[in-house]
Amino acid sequence: MLEGVDRVVGLHLYSLMPAGQVGVRPGPSMAAADAFTLHLQGRGAHAAMPHEGVDTVLMAAHIVVALQSLVSRETDPVKTAVVTIATVQAGEGAHNIIPETAVLKGTLRTFEPELRERLMRRIAELAQGIAAAMGGSAWVEWKPGSPAVVNDPVLVERFQQVAKEVVGEEGVLEVPPVMGGDDMAEFLNRRPGVYFWLGAGSPSPEQNRPHHHPGFWIDDERALPLGVELLVRTVLDFLH
Structure with missing residues (x-):
């Protein structure tokens, strides 16, 4: 797929950054994000x-709480990881039936491959151990x-110079890493490149809403032409 490609560049619109600003950082920028589903089997009862069932x-509840210890007590404090349970499903709505099954859905977010692998293993071990107990x-x-x-890092520095020519020095920000994930990583894992944030929000912060919010809004008329110009200029710079 990337035969003949030496470098890659991409952008992500950002609704909490005003249109006209650009954010980028060298090194890790967005996390690996892995989804998991935990299936729990017990025994139904009234x-x-x-005492006649396995609740x-x-x-x-025990598993949800214990999963947080994987970050707070098993992960080096200077490293970054997030374990989130976003869905808990059990029972069919009855008030007096202990359900025999439950399902937990969540995500694991990490930056380092070794930590990612270890926490994937530990999530399974912890859930299985608690369930068995x-x-x-x-x-x-x-x-x-x-x-x-x-x-x-080298291409980020080159991109920053290009971006300053387009939006000015004050408009180019070095942003902190975020725990959201993006499949742009598949390209950057194979070729050196840059993935940057393109501001698409209002100049008035109180009007802006985060991504996935029901009130999400972007200033596409200002942001999209700027994004095209940044991409074209960056590609031309990378070709030199």
């Missing part, structure tokens, strides 16, 4: 007789995402 709701079982399904987005 709510009045919990997957209680099992899920409570008389049930657990298994995990992974939907691996892209690796971390890592910008080439």
Whole structure:
């Protein structure tokens, strides 16, 4: 797919940055983001007789809390990782039935491949251990995402010079890394390049909303032409 390609460049619109500004950083910029589904198996019972069952709701609660210890107690504090449980499903809506199954869905976000691999293994081990200790079982399904987005430091410096010619020195910001993921990493994992943030928000911060917010809005009339100019100028610079 990248035969004959020496360098890559891409952009991501950013609604919380005013249109006319550009953000970029050398090295790790966005995290690897892997989705997982934990399946819990217990034994259903009447709510009045919990001793007859294996409560997957209680099992899920213990697992959700314990997963946070993988970051707070098993990960070097100077390294970065996020484990999030975003969905908990159990039962069919009854008030008096202990469900025999539960499902947890979440994401793991990391920058370092070794930490990513270790936490993927530990999430499964922790869930299975807690489930077994409570008389049930657990298994995990992974939907691996892209690796971390890592910008080439030399090309970032060249891009910054190009961007300053377009938006001025004050408009080019060095931004901190974020834990969101992006499949631009697949290109940057194979070729050196730059992935930058293109401001697309309002000059008034109170009007801006983050991505995935129901009030999300971008100033596409200002941002998109600027994005095209930045991409074209950067490609021409990389060709020299």
